[in-house]
Amino acid sequence: MDFYLGLLQIIGVHTLLGLSAYVVLLTGQVSMAQAGFYAIGAYVAAMCTAMFGFHILPAILVAGFLTAAVACVVGFPALRVKGLMLVVATLAFGEMVRLFFFNFTWQVERGGELIGPNGAEGFRAIRFFPENGWEIWHVTGFIWIVVAVVMGALWWIDNTRAGAVLRAVGHDETAAQSIGLNLTAVKVGAMTLGGMIAGMGGGIYAHTVTHIEHLVFGVLLATFAIAYPILGGLGSVFGTLIAVIFIQGFLVEGLRFLGDWRSLLFGALIVLAMNFRPTGLLGERMPRIFKRRTGEKLELKEAE
């Protein structure tokens, strides 16, 4: 039973990571920086509870808001460049964050031992849950309440004007600009919101594993982050959830008997899925035939 609860925790945390990329993808930007934001959230939240004795909830909120601030600051220079260049910029930012934590050492003495991030060794003993007597199902419940709140908020945003604005920018920047939308504000806003969700996800992640190190937050994690919403489709938040359940539940855990060959499968699955269903499982709400026609028109327009 504990195994399944643990799996649910992983799925919940990865759903937050996927949703953070989902928000940014809605505006048509591919951000490989989500793993970096996740790392910032993880370290900040862990420092709040382990070093300064915060409760988990304020710690995660602090992590979320701080990461949102970083995402906002990064968003301005990075979003001056579009599309493919943004991929490069955010990829570099993610690696930069990882290397920063690789070199980051700041330890304080607490309860007779040194606690804090310690360079390449990572951040050990983030023991908020065991110290405060949380059972495993408490933790799982807590994670899924956060996930439900975030998903509900995103679902609500999607059905308001803000969601339409995000999608308008994602579909056609020129058209969005011509109806008076401020592209930079929308994109930086999406980046900030994405950063906040990733930061909260990272904060929870740090507490479930109790030991974090820079290697976890590499390009592979960034790829997972953008793979969830793209495979699941940008039609609704549930696409991301389904993709996370499929990848983490089936591909990673269900096929454990295949050993290391699973990571081969992950790459191959992405390639296959993009060839056969490029818009993901739950594509945006349009009848498929109509979509195909507009697709052809777009292709013609693009050549001009």
Next chain:
Amino acid sequence: MDYFFFIDLIQSTVDGLLFGTTYALIGIGFTLIFGVMRKLNLAYGAAALAGTYIGLVLFLTFDAHPAIVFLASALGSGAIGLVVYLCCFRFTPTHYPMASLLASVGMLLFIDEVVIHASHGLPYPYPSVFRDAIIEAGDIWIRGDLLFVFFMCVVAMAILFWLLYRTPLGLATRAVSQQPRAAQLCGIDVTRVNMMTFGIAGILGGIAGAMTAAAVGVLSPVIAMGLTVKGLIVVVIGGLGSIPGAIIGGLLVGAAENIFLLLRGVTERDIYVMLLLFIFLTLRPGGLFGSAQTRD
């Protein structure tokens, strides 16, 4: 600032400039593919690495001559480049760049994992030439193997320029990169040009991978990510789509990397290279040689 520090600084810069040519080659590969397809091939560094491993297999099993090993690395990487094109770019929709981008990321992970499985993640020795030769110019030493790397990369660039500007294939490639639809109307088979470009870019990547391994002396799967990230940084600094930009960017990144290595040590080196990228993005988002109007 004493004399020895100054000598060290010049030494690092020279080594960096010589090694930077491999980054320039990777950058040119990214730029070529971007030029004809307006898409980013993130599997490129991994394909280069896999090609280099094909050369390594020849070296380990038949004890082949270094020249044959280098050639096999280049050709193998070219072949893998074609596979990447067929798997990630040929059948994905052209108007939805996210699909091919993610497919190439998937391919990156796939190739990386295959290489790690085949090699068990262990580093292997890679043949190198002129290892013991050293040219001394005053207090500055120039390593023979780095000079060889530099020479090979320059030759590869020269051949590329000849291909692009003196042959019908090059004309077709440049036509497609300027205006795909118009090139098609002139009877150029765009798919064929795209395939050839992936092959040629793959060969360049293979040369860069082989030269990186030859300069380091060992080959390990770790260099794939380094090649990818450094190649992308080179392209951004030089301007996406510009070949001279990629060359200058490659030399700049190579030199900057070695200077930061000297000043700040190996663990912090890459942070400063990334910062360099961000400075360029903020102050000159189009890169050194980028055109003002960018389509994507």
